[in-house]
Amino acid sequence: MNMSIRSIPEYRYPYGWFQIGWSHDLQPGEVKALKYFGEDLVLWRGESGKTFLQDAFCLHIGAHRGIQGSVVGEDLQCPVHGWLWNGEGRNVHIPFSRVDCLAGLQARTYPVVEWYGMIMAWWHWDAVEPPFELPEMPELETNEWYPMHPHSSVVHRIKAHPQNVVENVCDPFHIPFVHGAKEPPRVERLDLQADGFDAELVIPYGAGKKSTRLTPDGPVDAHVKLHNYCLALGTLRWEFPYPTLQISSMTPVDEEHLDYFFQQTSKRVPGTEGDEPVGMALEMLKLQQAVIQQDFFLWVHMKNLSAPAFAPEEAENYTAFREWAWHFYPEENH
Ligand code: FES
Numbered sequence: 302m303n304m305s306i307r308s309i310p311e312y313r314y315p316y317g318w319f320q321i322g323w324s325h326d327l328q329p330g331e332v333k334a335l336k337y338f339g340e341d342l343v344l345w346r347g348e349s350g351k352t353f354l355q356d357a358f359c360l361h362i363g364a365h366r367g368i369q370g371s372v373v374g375e376d377l378q379c380p381v382h383g384w385l386w387n388g389e390g391r392n393v394h395i396p397f398s399r400v401d402c403l404a405g406l407q408a409r410t411y412p413v414v415e416w417y418g419m420i421m422a423w424w425h426w427d428a429v430e431p432p433f434e435l436p437e438m439p440e441l442e443t444n445e446w447y448p449m450h451p452h453s454s455v456v457h458r459i460k461a462h463p464q465n466v467v468e469n470v471c472d473p474f475h476i477p478f479v480h481g482a483k484e485p486p487r488v489e490r491l492d493l494q495a496d497g498f499d500a501e502l503v504i505p506y507g508a509g510k511k512s513t514r515l516t517p518d519g520p521v522d523a524h525v526k527l528h529n530y531c532l533a534l535g536t537l538r539w540e541f542p543y544p545t546l547q548i549s550s551m552t553p554v555d556e557e558h559l560d561y562f563f564q565q566t567s568k569r570v571p572g573t574e575g576d577e578p579v580g581m582a583l584e585m586l587k588l589q590q591a592v593i594q595q596d597f598f599l600w601v602h603m604k605n606l607s608a609p610a611f612a613p614e615e616a617e618n619y620t621a622f623r624e625w626a627w628h629f630y631p632e633e634n635h
């Protein structure tokens with residue numbers, strides 16, 4: 302069988318919802334300079350609490366409005382000549398001019414929502430509007446689970462292509478080598494859809510042993526459920542060894558780097574209060590925060606091959622996944 306397998310596109314900015322920060326890190330009246338999707342950006346929170354994200358450069362003579370810019374009401378004031386810009390990217394005031402503003406100017410504006418304490422931006426190279434909103438997460442609607450912030454969230458800036466990270470779902474055979482498991486998980490299901498994918502992994506715990514600390518009654522098959530929104534925003538749900546929801550975003554920064562945002566929540570340990578996980582919830586948090594870093598050396602040092610060679614056991618999922626993933630990139634890169 303000679304099946305041609307797509308390479309990972311050189312273009313690094315698939316469309317989708319991406320995390321760009323945490324709500325608690327941006328107070329009303331605060332302005333931040335960011336770099337994502339290969340663009341210089343300015344993020345600010347108006348006095349009312351609403352958040353705005355735009356291209357950074359002032360359409361007057363090009364100052365970076367995220368550097369020493371300030372908030373006036375809901376608007377952003379450029380630090381150099383004081384021009385005011387509203388949340389829609391319009392120039393609304395020029396302090397020194399007999400014309401009040403240049404109404405035709407329009408800075409590029411990105412859709413932003415705050416989602417359970419995460420600041421999420423929608424990116425599409427052609428500024429196509431988001432086809433869906435981010436959904437409710439039942440675990441985060443109740444006090445029976447820990448909040449994800451600030452104790453259970455972390456971001457790593459690493460050299461990687463977002464697709465490298467997400468392709469972990471096709472790659473059970475790295476798990477024994479990189480993560481030290483006795484056996485690889487089984488990919489039970491990989492359901493590729495228009496706006497994301499659903500998958501289920503079965504992870505054997507305590508295989509071949511009568512009893513272990515986590516499996517006192519013998520081996521357990523843990524079913525882990527994944528759902529990704531577009532390509533690079535993922536959720537992962539564990540029931541065993543402890544009920545846990547992880548949310549991660551592979552947010553592309555520039556031609557080399559991404560920000561790996563990671564946070565998780567676990568079911569509250571019965572009888573405990575407070576926002577800081579304890580007991581098994583804390584153990585799960587520490588373990589998962591360590592596990593995600595074990596993959597970094599691969600992505601940082603690897604080269605994406607134009608013609609990778611897959612073994613028969615992995616070829617089907619990789620082939621299907623790479624074929625599917627291409628629709629998140631611009632047509633001209635296909
Ligand atoms: S460069 Fe922004 S107001 Fe002049």
Ligand SMILES: [Fe+2]
Binds near residue numbers: 480
């Ligand atoms: Fe991994």
